[in-house]
Amino acid sequence: MNSVRYGVIGIKGVGSKHVSMAQEHANIELTALVDLDEAAVKAKSQELGVRAFTDYREMLNAGIVDAVSIATPHHLHAIIGLECLKAGVHVFTEKPLANRVSDADTMIEAAEARDLKLCVGHQYRTYRTPQTMKHLIDTGAIGNIMRLLWTWIEFRPESYYARDIWRQTWRHAGGGVLMNQTSHDLDLVCWLIGEPVQVSAMIGNQFHQMEVEDVVVANVLFANGAFGSIQLTINQPKGYSIRQIAGDKGTIAIPDVQSLTNDAADSILLSTYANPLTELVKGTGSIAGQPGASWRPIELRAGLGGHDRLMESFTDAILNGGEPQVNGVSARPAVELINAIVLSAIRKKTVDLPVDRGEYDELFEELSSGSLKIPRF
Numbered sequence: 001m002n003s004v005r006y007g008v009i010g011i012k013g014v015g016s017k018h019v020s021m022a023q024e025h026a027n028i029e030l031t032a033l034v035d036l037d038e039a040a041v042k043a044k045s046q047e048l049g050v051r052a053f054t055d056y057r058e059m060l061n062a063g064i065v066d067a068v069s070i071a072t073p074h075h076l077h078a079i080i081g082l083e084c085l086k087a088g089v090h091v092f093t094e095k096p097l098a099n100r101v102s103d104a105d106t107m108i109e110a111a112e113a114r115d116l117k118l119c120v121g122h123q124y125r126t127y128r129t130p131q132t133m134k135h136l137i138d139t140g141a142i143g144n145i146m147r148l149l150w151t152w153i154e155f156r157p158e159s160y161y162a163r164d165i166w167r168q169t170w171r172h173a174g175g176g177v178l179m180n181q182t183s184h185d186l187d188l189v190c191w192l193i194g195e196p197v198q199v200s201a202m203i204g205n206q207f208h209q210m211e212v213e214d215v216v217v218a219n220v221l222f223a224n225g226a227f228g229s230i231q232l233t234i235n236q237p238k239g240y241s242i243r244q245i246a247g248d249k250g251t252i253a254i255p256d257v258q259s260l261t262n263d264a265a266d267s268i269l270l271s272t273y274a275n276p277l278t279e280l281v282k283g284t285g286s287i288a289g290q291p292g293a294s295w296r297p298i299e300l301r302a303g304l305g306g307h308d309r310l311m312e313s314f315t316d317a318i319l320n321g322g323e324p325q326v327n328g329v330s331a332r333p334a335v336e337l338i339n340a341i342v343l344s345a346i347r348k349k350t351v352d353l354p355v356d357r358g359e360y361d362e363l364f365e366e367l368s369s370g371s372l373k374i375p376r377f
């Protein structure tokens with residue numbers, strides 16, 4: 001195979017980016033567009049000279065795609081993704097991989113069983129600030145990670161959620177600020193720190209009409225022994241987000257940035273200890289005699305290119321082997337962490353990971369059916 005025959009399912013929102021990326025990619029032949037909006041999909045398909053479908057199953061039956069992007073509402077990622085994989089088609093799904101970690105498992109198993117590629121739209125990992133953080137951690141600049149403070153403090157008015165019904169419900173969105181806004185940040189947390197093993201959390205809805213949560217606080221223990229505190233909210237206009245990762249040799253701190261993307265304003269501060277923390281702790285010096293922090297700005301590394309990089313790596317993996325930049329296995333911990341946070345908060349208990357799939361699915365059904373509601377404040 002020299003090129004990948006490609007379809008995009010869901011073309012009006014971020015899917016329009018997948019369409020233009022596929023169209024411009026040297027190793028992709030865009031062959032199909034799918035959307036429930038018949039007028040929109042026909043118009044775009046005519047413009048690009050590709051086939052239009054309103055039902056992705058008809059596209060699969062036509063046998064004209066080797067791979068697809070799925071840029072539909074959250075609940076369809078697992079349903080459509082699984083059908084595509086079963087039809088032998090490689091899948092690049094937008095984030096989140098799935099609403100329930102049990103569905104993420106099924107998708108990963110289906111891809112592995114058929115030797116198909118599963119790529120997930122967590123392009124934040126490719127941006128320069130996360131790339132620089134990852135490099136600092138991997139090269140030992142801060143030593144063993146001991147603590148994490150991660151906040152995502154922003155604002156979304158009622159109209160943001162009201163614009164599409166799917167953003168408001170457990171069944172469709174799988175969560176509010178967690179699944180919709182901060183699944184990227186939580187993916188970064190798992191990618192940078194490692195897998196969470198224990199979660200204690202609270203979620204609620206302070207201001208919005210929607211079913212899903214608009215505020216979250218969570219304490220997380222990671223497999224490597226790091227302690228993390230996470231706060232997420234869409235209720236604070238002009239909020240100030242703080243991200244800090246502390247190790248036994250130093251600390252990374254990120255002053256407020258909009259979204260950890262490629263903003264010119266992004267910056268990272270690094271402070272390192274003259275001696276390892278283990279020595280400082282055992283020392284006899286008084287508190288006042290502690291070494292001062294040597295905070296200094298770090299030059300950011302180049303970014304890898306966002307969505308473009310994901311599609312490039314996805315296509316490359318299909319044609320030449322290997323894995324996409326963000327594959328299903330590496331995207332699963334973020335879904336699992338979100339499920340654990342919701343489970344802990346609603347059942348009012350500390351949750352050990354791996355999350356009990358059956359237990360979360362039961363809770364999810366209660367939330368989706370409306371028989372259980374999250375606390376309102």
Ligand SMILES: NC(=O)c1ccc[n+]([C@@H]2O[C@H](COP(=O)([O-])OP(=O)(O)OC[C@H]3O[C@@H](n4cnc5c(N)ncnc54)[C@H](O)[C@@H]3O)[C@@H](O)[C@H]2O)c1
Nearest residue numbers: 010011012013014015034035036037071072074094095121
């Ligand atoms: N990676 C990112 O930074 C990023 C950015 C924005 C959105 N997203 C994700 O992309 C997905 C879509 O978000 P959006 O904001 O574009 O949503 P949207 O509602 O604007 O667009 C969804 C599209 O899917 C279509 N659609 C719905 N059901 C369909 C079906 N059964 N078959 C075919 N098409 C169908 C809709 O008609 C619409 O064109 C979500 O998962 C979202 O979280 C990711």
